[in-house]
Amino acid sequence: MPRRKKASPKKESKFLRNVAWILALTAVLLGSFIAGYYVGYDSAKKDIAQKAKAKEEKKLSMLKKLEESAAKTKESDISDRLKEVLKKDSKAALKEQESVGEYEDASHEVDGDVLPKPPKKEALKGVHKPTLAIIIDDVSVRSHVNAIKSLNLPITMSFLPPSKNRPNSHTLASKESFYMVHLPMEAKNFAKEEPFTLKVGDSQETITQRIAEIKRLFPNVKHINNHTGSKFTSNEGAVNRLIYALDKQNINFIDSRTIGSTKVPAVMKNYRKKYISRDIFLDHEFDKEYVKEQIKKAVAYAKEHGSAIAIGHPHQNTIMAISESKKLLGEVELVLVDRLY
Incomplete structure (x- = not known):
């Protein structure tokens, strides 16, 4: 093989x-x-x-x-x-x-040519966004209310007490869930004085009776600010009698600061109450562009201090200026004035 x-x-x-x-x-x-x-x-x-x-x-x-x-x-x-x-x-x-008998601008609210500077204050604790309260003074007739409510913003209306020329202001206020009373007080230089204006020489009894009458007319009122009042608020005795009467009715006082020498801070300190005041007047001049500039100042002040109060009046230019400033107002939280207490 x-x-x-x-x-x-x-x-x-x-x-x-x-x-x-x-x-x-x-x-x-x-x-x-x-x-x-x-x-x-x-x-x-x-x-x-x-x-x-x-x-x-x-x-x-x-x-x-x-x-x-x-x-x-x-x-x-x-x-x-x-x-x-x-x-x-x-x-x-x-x-x-x-x-x-309305006025062209708000200069009637202030004594003197120069607006008193707002007092320094600390930022509110626990507030993450600056707050701004806008008060519209002199509200007294239906057209005022309609215009303000058409803004669809939380605006505080401060009603003048009823008088011969505005008999229904308290009735209009009663239909609102929140309002203030704009109480006339004696001014140093003002010719068109309102009826029932509180005077420096008024006794405690007179002032107490007037505040009781305001409470009867405006039963839900929790806050009052002064209409004019440069002479009244610069007199410590008069302010003391007013705060005493308001305290009895559980009503807070907001100082419109119509004069730089206001005695309201000192009296509020004596009563151990928080002092709340106006920081910016919106329409000391009537021009719409001026009002818009004042709104800018109010927003800037709120950002710097945490809160601010601006006061305006129910004039067409003021209402339109607020409406046209809605984007700017979005930079702060617009609130009713009771949120600042």
Whole structure:
């Protein structure tokens, strides 16, 4: 039987090398394919994510534009409605103003040419956003109320007590959930004095009776501020008699600060009561642009001190200035004045 020839070592080695090269090449190709697959997958994944992100950003941008457009439309609608209210009430308001004897500006509130500077005060504790309270004084007729309420803002209305020319001011106030009373007090230099104005020489009994009458007319009143009153509030004895009478009726006093030498802070300290006062007058001048600048000052003061009180009057320019300053007022929290206690 013939013997089988053994393969030579050289041929076996060459065969093994060829197999090894083939396997190595296969591994390289397979690895490249796998790597390419994953690289392509990641690239595609990133591309899809980028496209999705771009689509979402475009969507958000469109929504933002729609919201801005809606806001502008709403603001325009509110402004138009306000103008319509003012226009609608203009004849009635003119008639009311003639009978009431309103003033062109608020200079009647202050004694002297220079407004007294607001006192320094500490920022309110626990308040994260500055607060601003706007009080509208001299409210006494329906057109005033309509105009203020058309602003759709938390504005504090301070009603003058009823008199011959404004017999229904207390009735109008009774329909509001919150209001103040703007109490006439003696001024140093003011010709158009209101009926039943408190005088420096009034006795404790006279002042107590007047405050009791105010409480009867305005049963829900919790806050009173002074109408004029530069002479009255600069007399410590008169202020002491007033605060005593108000304390008996559980009514707070807010100093309109119609004179720099007001004695209200000293008296309030004696009674261990918090002193609250006006910081900015909005319409010491009648011009609308002036009022808007005063609103800026009020917002800046609130930001610096944590809170502020601004006082204006129910004139058309004041109402329109507030309406046109809504974006600016959004930088603070607009509140009713009782939030500052």
